[in-house]
Amino acid sequence: xxxxxxxxxxxxxxxxxxxxxxxxxxxxxxxxxxxxxxxxxxxxxxxxxxxxxxxxxxxxxxxxxxxxxxxxxxxxxxxxxxxxxxxxxxxxxxxxxxxxxxxxxxxxxxxxxxxxxxxxxxxxxxxxxxxxxxxxxxxxxxxxxxxxxxxxxxxxxxxxxxxxxxxxxxxxxxxxxxxxxxxxxxxxxxxxxxxxxxxxxxxxxxxxxxxxxxxxxxxxxxxxxxxxxxxxxxxxxxxxxxxxxxxxxxxxxxxxxxxxxxxxxxxxxxxxxxxxxxxxxxxxxxxxxxxxxxxxxxxxxxxxxxxxx
Amino acid sequence: xxxxxxxxxxxxxxxxxxxxxxxxxxxxxxxxxxxxxxxxxxxxxxxxxxxxxxxxxxxxxxxxxxxxxxxxxxxxxxxxxxxxxxxxxxxxxxxxxxxxxxxxxxxxxxxxxxxxxxxxxxxxxxxxxxxxxxxxxxxxxxxxxxxxxxxxxxxxxxxxxxxxxxxxxxxxxxxxxxxxxxxxxxxxxxxxxxxxxxxxxxxxxxxxxxxxxxxxxxxxxxxxxxxxxxxxxxxxxxxxxxxxxxxxxxxxxxxxxxxxxxxxxxxxxxxxxxxxxxxxxxxxxxxxxxxxxxxxxxxxxxxxxxxxxxxxxxxxxxxxxxxxxxxxxxxxxxxxxxxxxxxxxxxxxxxxxxxxxxxxxxxxxxxxxxxxxxxxxxxxxxxxxxxxxxxxxxxxxxxxxxxxxxxxxxxxxxxxxxxxxxxxxxxxxxxxxxxxxxxxxxxxxxxxxxxxxxxxxxxxxxxxxxxxxxxxxxxxxxxxxxxxxxxxxxxxxxxxxxxxxxxxxxxxxxxxxxxxxxxxxxxxxxxxxxxxxxxxxxxxxxxxxxx
Numbered sequence: 001x002x003x004x005x006x007x008x009x010x011x012x013x014x015x016x017x018x019x020x021x022x023x024x025x026x027x028x029x030x031x032x033x034x035x036x037x038x039x040x041x042x043x044x045x046x047x048x049x050x051x052x053x054x055x056x057x058x059x060x061x062x063x064x065x066x067x068x069x070x071x072x073x074x075x076x077x078x079x080x081x082x083x084x085x086x087x088x089x090x091x092x093x094x095x096x097x098x099x100x101x102x103x104x105x106x107x108x109x110x111x112x113x114x115x116x117x118x119x120x121x122x123x124x125x126x127x128x129x130x131x132x133x134x135x136x137x138x139x140x141x142x143x144x145x146x147x148x149x150x151x152x153x154x155x156x157x158x159x160x161x162x163x164x165x166x167x168x169x170x171x172x173x174x175x176x177x178x179x180x181x182x183x184x185x186x187x188x189x190x191x192x193x194x195x196x197x198x199x200x201x202x203x204x205x206x207x208x209x210x211x212x213x214x215x216x217x218x219x220x221x222x223x224x225x226x227x228x229x230x231x232x233x234x235x236x237x238x239x240x241x242x243x244x245x246x247x248x249x250x251x252x253x254x255x256x257x258x259x260x261x262x263x264x265x266x267x268x269x270x271x272x273x274x275x276x277x278x279x280x281x282x283x284x285x286x287x288x289x290x291x292x293x294x295x296x297x298x299x300x301x302x303x304x305x306x307x308x309x
Numbered sequence: 310x311x312x313x314x315x316x317x318x319x320x321x322x323x324x325x326x327x328x329x330x331x332x333x334x335x336x337x338x339x340x341x342x343x344x345x346x347x348x349x350x351x352x353x354x355x356x357x358x359x360x361x362x363x364x365x366x367x368x369x370x371x372x373x374x375x376x377x378x379x380x381x382x383x384x385x386x387x388x389x390x391x392x393x394x395x396x397x398x399x400x401x402x403x404x405x406x407x408x409x410x411x412x413x414x415x416x417x418x419x420x421x422x423x424x425x426x427x428x429x430x431x432x433x434x435x436x437x438x439x440x441x442x443x444x445x446x447x448x449x450x451x452x453x454x455x456x457x458x459x460x461x462x463x464x465x466x467x468x469x470x471x472x473x474x475x476x477x478x479x480x481x482x483x484x485x486x487x488x489x490x491x492x493x494x495x496x497x498x499x500x501x502x503x504x505x506x507x508x509x510x511x512x513x514x515x516x517x518x519x520x521x522x523x524x525x526x527x528x529x530x531x532x533x534x535x536x537x538x539x540x541x542x543x544x545x546x547x548x549x550x551x552x553x554x555x556x557x558x559x560x561x562x563x564x565x566x567x568x569x570x571x572x573x574x575x576x577x578x579x580x581x582x583x584x585x586x587x588x589x590x591x592x593x594x595x596x597x598x599x600x601x602x603x604x605x606x607x608x609x610x611x612x613x614x615x616x617x618x619x620x621x622x623x624x625x626x627x628x629x630x631x632x633x634x635x636x637x638x639x640x641x642x643x644x645x646x647x648x649x650x651x652x653x654x655x656x657x658x659x660x661x662x663x664x665x666x667x668x669x670x671x672x673x674x675x676x677x678x679x680x681x682x683x684x685x686x687x688x689x690x691x692x693x694x695x696x697x698x699x700x701x702x703x704x705x706x707x708x709x710x711x712x713x714x715x716x717x718x719x720x721x722x723x724x725x726x727x728x729x730x731x732x733x734x735x736x737x738x739x740x741x742x743x744x745x746x747x748x749x750x751x752x753x754x755x756x757x758x759x760x761x762x763x764x765x766x767x768x769x770x771x772x773x774x775x776x777x778x779x780x781x782x783x784x785x786x787x788x789x790x791x792x793x794x795x796x797x798x799x800x801x802x803x804x805x806x807x808x809x810x811x812x813x814x815x816x817x818x819x820x821x822x823x824x825x826x827x828x829x830x831x832x833x834x835x836x837x838x839x840x841x842x843x844x845x846x847x848x849x850x851x852x853x854x855x856x
Contacts, residue, residue: 173422176424177422177423177424178424179415179416179417182409182412182413182417182424183413183414185402185404185405186402186405186413186414189402189403189404189405190400190401190402190403192398192400193400193401193402193413194402194413194414195384196362196364196384196394196396196400197384197388197400197413197414198363198383198384198385198387198388198414199413199414256404257404
């Protein structure tokens with residue numbers, strides 16, 4: 001029982017994979033489909049890793065999907081104006097970092113609840129995105145060299161999967177193996193204690209929000225690269241799924257704290273369910289219903305046996 | 310003077326708006342000395358410490374280290390000067406273990422690109438071996454006992470060479486044995502030429518442990534010297550500024566309730582307060598067998614705690630029964646089980662009746678509970694003082710009995726009456742309880758039960774971190790509740806308080822009831838011996854030993 005509670009989320013992932021493999025051995029349980037799942041989960045997982053940083057602080061960044069959409073549209077608009085690829089990428093990432101830093105500053109300096117600050121600021125970003133795009137999908141002038149960053153394979157591994165692997169390693173090291181990461185956990189665990197031992201609480205919070213936005217920006221770039229077009233609400237679906245992944249991940253390891261490996265497990269669960277149900281031909285409303293139920297079940301299993309209140 | 314003191318604070322002044330938190334505070338610390346800083350709550354001790362730790366910048370005055378004027382810009386700079394602080398509210402990250410907590414904010418050792426967990430642990434183990442060899446290093450702070458958390462904080466403070474360790478109320482959450490441990494550590498630090506600035510409301514501890522003292526009152530240093538030249542009574546007189554007075558003269562804020570002055574002394578005498586018109590009688594005189602004091606109000610026959618230890622006892626009306634034990638012995642856990650807040654096996658009976666489940670069932674039968682940790686378990690800081698007072702029995706304040714909407718006027722009236730009875734000092738009934746001093750917060754927790762007849766009062770640490778004046782008033786209130794016919798069960802780590810208030814003492818050791826002491830057998834030595842599990846045979850409990 002303790003094992004189940006501790007690693008229940010991992011068991012759940014294994015169980016879900018097993019069930020789909022039995023249900024559909026030819027289509028689901030193949031190597032190529034499993035690799036395909038890693039590609040399908042990559043952008044979601046990159047956004048969710050960013051959200052993890054902010055969750056470690058005990059805060060929320062609800063502007064991530066707005067930043068994803070903004071980054072995609074901003075890149076497309078710059079390409080349409082003939083700006084070269086490296087400049088576009090750097091400009092878009094810098095803009096995303098600035099957006100995150102503003103949210104983080106509002107939260108850290110003025111103690112605006114992050115829920116409200118990022119919801120409001122995300123709405124501002126959404127307006128900006130519509131303004132740039134005129135509300136339309138943008139697809140002209142996106143160079144093939146840029147598109148290759150989001151499609152195809154390298155040594156048999158899909159390029160988006162490689163982006164995810166790189167991001168996961170860097171941010172796992174950052175959260176788990178650096179003093180910055182330890183400080184974020186300390187701030188999230190007891191902000192007052194962190195302040196009293198002289199940690200740079202405000203600066204670290206701003207940096208965490210900025211990194212979160214940077215990853216959302218990266219996901220937006222990759223989304224535009226993969227699709228070869230950008231839509232002003234292209235990132236809309238990532239917000240809830242990213243936080244679902246983080247919450248599922250919190251149930252996976254380590255005293256219920258958010259972590260990069262946990263978030264990867266969470267994102268994998270969401271991706272596997274979506275992929276498997278699609279293969280089985282389950283209608284999409286039923287997919288939503290089942291996904292939500294599974295997330296609730298995972299969280300319930302974790303709290304099972306604890307005191308009611 | 311041939312040699313300048315290690316650290317000197319000269320005439321520190323600090324304003325917060327119109328309030329002068331520090332108004333000429335001086336402090337002279339000799340290297341390696343154990344120095345007591347005493348004063349009532351609100352006297353400016355915390356502000357002084359926060360100034361020393363760099364969290365506040367003084368408006369005037371100087372800080373000199375080794376004779377050189379310095380400025381302390383922030384916690385980092387204080388740390389670099391070798392000053393360490395163990396604040397009153399323990400400041401550990403709950404899900405970090407001792408090792409991770411000790412390393413917060415320090416440069417972590419590395420092996421290649423990775424943090425070297427083994428080296429981190431080794432370093433912490435080395436520090437811990439000196440002062441607390443039995444401290445678990447791999448348990449999250451949330452699962453340590455209060456005493457262990459204190460040790461973990463000290464280990465963190467000593468990770469790098471320290472010249473001064475400031476301890477704010479370090480023993481208030483510790484039981485006798487653990488406090489002794491801490492005293493040993495303090496002496497050891499002093500022997501290693503590390504000064505200790507020790508803040509405590511336990512004057513016996515101050516007298517035993519400290520070499521020198523400084524007394525603050527209203528932000529000003531009103532006395533300093535060698536502890537051997539003074540006495541407890543002398544310290545109390547300096548702290549309160551009067552002959553050992555029960556007044557809260559150290560409070561900078563004005564009394565909220567004007568009748569405080571006139572009704573002040575009445576608060577310890579049951580008869581006069583009953584006459585207070587606005588205030589419902591706390592406890593209608595119980596009739597029949599209750600008054601004779603023979604039938605117990607509370608009878609408990611319970612298994613509690615993770616080990617499911619079994620205890621059985623009964624308390625009669627008017628009794629104050631002390632519950633003593635080392636930290637971890639299960640006092641709080643037993644109280645919470647009786648209160649129905651944590652599950653336990655067995656039965657309790659209130660006036661011979663089994664109450665309904667959970668705290669609500671207890672409240673319905675006249676039980677009341679004052680928790681140990683007022684900040685975490687007691688007060689809702691988002692509500693005002695008066696709303697906190699009304700919280701436990703909101704339905705009594707309905708404007709119309711059938712409509713569950715509380716009446717502000719009724720709550721206000723109750724708050725006024727309760728505030729007067731308890732001599733609550735606050736800026737206003739609509740302020741947050743966070744603005745109150747510790748003693749007044751504690752009074753608030755008692756006050757919220759005063760609107761209803763109390764049959765049984767469970768109190769966990771009634772006066773932890775509370776100043777001398779408020780402590781006396783809280784003790785008076787507890788005696789009054791008992792005198793009104795309630796059974797009082799009081800857990801405390803403060804052995805002076807235990808002996809002063811209890812008619813009978815139950816001692817827990819490792820979750821078992823090991824002794825029941827009263828009358829001549831109730832001595833300090835017997836209590837401590839039993840708590841350490843050394844109880845002589847004739848003190849071993851069973852029930853039929855009561856007078």
